[in-house]
Amino acid sequence: MKAIQKEAARQVCFSKRRAGVFKKASELFVLCGAEIAVLAFSPSGKPFSYGHPSVESILERFFGGSADAAPATPPRHPLSAVLVQALGRQEKELRERLEAGKRRKAALEEALRGPQWGPVGGADVEELGLPELDLLQP
Known part of the structure; x- marks a missing residue:
């Protein structure tokens, strides 16, 4: 595997693969009930995020060190x-x-x-x- 040289092709590839990664993260939540956050920066530096229940709540738990805290979402x-x-x-x-x-x-x-x-x-x-x-x- 090697890096894509053309800027336009690299941006298109990122857009398609970003959607795929976010879809897989969504499936992981749906199938397993896992709380999940995905952060990605495009080749141009634009940030994209996906999270359930939210990226903010996941990052708060991650950086706050409260891994033992109750999940932010009630049972589904x-x-x-x-x-x-x-x-x-x-x-x-x-x-x-x-x-x-x-x-x-x-x-x-x-x-x-x-x-x-x-x-x-x-x-x-x-x-x-x-x-x-x-x-x-x-």
């Missing part, structure tokens, strides 16, 4: 983990649908740049009216 209802998992699946599905929509939009815009579309050729899909969009239907 058994169905809350199921609900969190269901919401996580729903979020994943919605993100996938959003990405598919973005890919479809990009493909339509690329197709519009071709000469076969006549009056709509080269136009931004979002700027087209209903008559022009009807021309795009197969």
